[in-house]
Amino acid sequence: MKKRILLICIVFFTFLVGCNQNNVQRNTDLEESIYSVVEDKNNSEINLKTYTKFNWDRAVLFRPYTMEDDINKKLGVDFKDPSGIGSRDDIYLLVFLYEKKVVQYAEIERQRGDFSLTELTPSNDAIKIIRY
Template sequence: MKKIVYVVFIIAVIGLAVNLLGNRASQDTDLAKEIDSLLEKGETQIDLTGLTNFKWTQVNLFGPYTSDEQIEDSMNIKFKGDNGGIDYLDDRFLLVFANEKHAVKTVVLSGMAHGIYTIKDNKILVVDR
């Protein structure tokens, strides 16, 4: 009987861990560095489809003090994961990549050091200097 209780407990813990950790957006620091490098070189339009190596169907950009709930409402997704601190910091912007109904990756962009960021055609990061 103890073995059955133990097995049920392990299955419950694994299920809870998968639910809490599954579908979490991780921060892509390599992509952030690549975008920053292109911006430093003077690029004003960056095609994100050519820089990413993961599957995504939509991308959006969020400014300082944006909450996770606002991201969810704006993109009509479930957002769990790394928001780069934009909910309480005013020196960064966040790109959120989603595949269907879940965020998959985030990218922190530094303040307005390069200009004003926008997204065009759900794939191009535009910087207005």
């Protein structure tokens, strides 16, 4: 009986660890690429497909002060937001999913420009740059 309970506990723990998305990678290379595009005043949009070297089938750009519950509803998955965007006004949060799992994210500084809010796919990957 004790072995059975121990086995159930191990399976349950493994399931919980496997479902945890805290190991999602922040893509700082993508952030730098986006900054380069924004700094060139001739550019009016960012085509993500050009700068992503990983598999993704959906991306969502979140505005400052977006609460984690709202992020999770929009994504359709449980994502522990490492950026703390819910209490920040200095970044946008760009989250990439592949096969309904968060695979990477980027924190995009607002100081470099504002952006159109949209849901993106590899075939519709343009984020509009809003300049003042």
